[in-house]
Amino acid sequence: MSEFIPVLELQALAPESSQMVEVKGCEVLLCHSGGDVFAVANRCTHQQQLLDGGRIRRGHISCPLHGVRFNLRTGEPMGQLTRVPLATYDVQVVEGMISVSVD
Ligand code: FES
Numbered sequence: 001m002s003e004f005i006p007v008l009e010l011q012a013l014a015p016e017s018s019q020m021v022e023v024k025g026c027e028v029l030l031c032h033s034g035g036d037v038f039a040v041a042n043r044c045t046h047q048q049q050l051l052d053g054g055r056i057r058r059g060h061i062s063c064p065l066h067g068v069r070f071n072l073r074t075g076e077p078m079g080q081l082t083r084v085p086l087a088t089y090d091v092q093v094v095e096g097m098i099s100v101s102v103d
Contacts, residue, residue, distance in 0.1 A: 004092050004099035011096060013037065018061065020052045023102045028089055030098060031072050033059050038072035039091045039100045045077065045084035 007021040013032040020029050020042055027042040033056050040061070042051050049065040056062075060069045060078075069078045075085035090101040 002090060002101035002103045004090070004101045006097050006099045008098045009096055010037065010093055010098055013098070016056045018052060018054070018056055020050075021100070023089075023100050026102045028100055028102065029061075030091075030100070031056055031061055033057070033072060036073075037091050037093055037098055039089040040070070040072060040075060041087040044068065044070075044082070045086060046082040051086075 005023050013019055013030055015032055018029050018031045028039050029042040029051055031038045044051055044063040046068055049063055051061055051063055054061045054064045059072050061072055062069050066081055068081050070086050075088045092099045
């Protein structure tokens with residue numbers, strides 16, 4: 001069974017922004033877009049750039065280095081630079097607290 005670990009209050013994550021958190025030794029990037037909260041691996045699958053700080057729009061994050069866009073829900077990349085999806089993690093928001101499972 002998945003274990004959800006509380007990581008951040010929702011009010012601390014502005015719309016269309018991200019915040020890196022560490023969960024069981026994994027660097028997880030929380031992203032708030034279009035009213036939903038997503039959790040993805042914080043490393044681009046092209047050249048391992050940190051995604052933290054990448055632009056977030058309409059359910060996607062753009063890598064700060066070469067601009068590959070990843071779908072935050074599925075992890076799927078767009079364009080030719082990489083075909084490897086980002087790892088995505090399950091998220092729950094309960095009473096204003098974001099919890100993530102990395103199991
Ligand atoms: S390292 Fe992310 S697009 Fe190249």
